[in-house]
Amino acid sequence: xxxxxxxxxxxxxxxxxxxxxxxxxxxxxxxxxxxxxxxxxxxxxxxxxxxxxxxxxxxxxxxxxxxxxxxxxxxxxxxxxxxxxxxxxxxxxxxxxxxxxxxxxxxxxxxxxxxxxxxxxxxxxxxxxxxxxxxxxxxxxxxxxxxxxxxxxxxxxxxxxxxxxxxxxxxxxxxxxxxxxxxxxxxxxxxxxxxxxxxxxxxxxxxxxxxxxxxxxxxxxxxxxxxxxxxxxxxxxxxxxxxxxxxxxxxxxxxxxxxxxxxxxxxxxxxxxxx
Numbered sequence: 260x261x262x263x264x265x266x267x268x269x270x271x272x273x274x275x276x277x278x279x280x281x282x283x284x285x286x287x288x289x290x291x292x293x294x295x296x297x298x299x300x301x302x303x304x305x306x307x308x309x310x311x312x313x314x315x316x317x318x319x320x321x322x323x324x325x326x327x328x329x330x331x332x333x334x335x336x337x338x339x340x341x342x343x344x345x346x347x348x349x350x351x352x353x354x355x356x357x358x359x360x361x362x363x364x365x366x367x368x369x370x371x372x373x374x375x376x377x378x379x380x381x382x383x384x385x386x387x388x389x390x391x392x393x394x395x396x397x398x399x400x401x402x403x404x405x406x407x408x409x410x411x412x413x414x415x416x417x418x419x420x421x422x423x424x425x426x427x428x429x430x431x432x433x434x435x436x437x438x439x440x441x442x443x444x445x446x447x448x449x450x451x452x453x454x455x456x457x458x459x460x461x462x463x464x465x466x467x468x469x470x471x472x473x474x475x476x477x478x479x480x481x482x483x484x485x486x487x488x489x490x491x492x493x494x495x496x497x498x499x500x501x502x503x504x505x506x507x508x509x510x511x512x513x514x515x516x517x518x519x520x521x522x523x524x525x526x527x528x529x530x531x532x533x534x
Contacts, residue, residue: 290508293501305502310478311487315506318484321395322463325402329459332403333410334452340411341418355412358405363468370401371473393475398483401469406459413455417448457518461511 297305305311340352358366374381374391381391391397421444429439467485474481484507491500 287508290501290504293497297498297502301498302502305499306506310482311503313479314482314484314487314503317395317398317481318464318507319510321398321483322402322460324399325406325463326456326460328399328403329407329410330452330456333407333455333459334414334448336407337411337414337418341415342423355408358408363405363466364472366404367401367469367472370397370404370469374400374473392473393477393481395481397473397475398470398481401473402463402466405466405469406462409458409462410452410455413451413458414448417451421447453518453521457514460514464507464511 336355340348340355371392373379374384374397376382376385376390376392384391389396391400425443426439429443430436434442465485467483467489470483471486474483474486476482476486484503488500488503491497491503
């Protein structure tokens with residue numbers, strides 16, 4: 260085995276695994292153990308209650324809507340930042356990271372003020388009969404706001420590394436713009452796009468602060484899973500909170516497994532295409 264250029268690999272690796280286990284794995288194991296104490300009948304009663312099912316439906320549906328929007332908008336924004344030079348590019352590039360730095364509660368208050376009936380965006384939308392605040396649409400907007408940087412920052416370096424020489428070579432061989440997009444560009448950036456969308460979807464599922472202000476938290480209408488879990492904790496119903504949180508955790512794991520499988524398939528596909 261070749262000697263590593265970085266000394267102390269064994270110690271560093273051990274500390275990394277210990278820290279990961281203490282910070283990530285231990286809380287997840289504690290959650291799973293807490294949920295395992297619940298009997299099957301009680302677990303089914305908790306998860307099949309109309310309020311729980313409604314919160315899961317609202318959370319997943321709005322997270323999917325936000326992710327679908329970010330897949331399109333994030334791709335366009337990443338393409339513009341990676342391929343074009345224009346005045347204010349540095350400012351626009353910095354603004355992409357604002358949802359990372361901004362406290363989610365502040366983001367929720369700002370979005371609520373903007374999309375309220377007398378807000379800058381809410382007033383013209385209300386004149387058109389479109390209400391945002393205290394509706395599922397508001398939830399999707401808040402989720403899209405906090406999760407769009409994941410798509411942009413995942414795609415941007417991939418697009419920059421792609422370069423334009425491949426496109427120019429394809430165009431010189433007679434390929435149309437549509438063929439270049441579908442046969443060359445999109446297959447090359449698809450794994451990064453999928454990874455960014457997966458991160459955005461996971462962030463949307465777990466978002467709390469930015470959503471609760473604009474959602475209104477109406478049970479059976481705009482209540483999300485994170486809020487319902489928090490409510491059960493305030494009611495000292497730890498078993499119900501653990502059960503609901505475990506379901507979302509399992510859904511996140513399934514999503515990651517499916518995403519990794521699709522990425523692996525796509526890489527094998529590209530490898531066969533390049534042979």
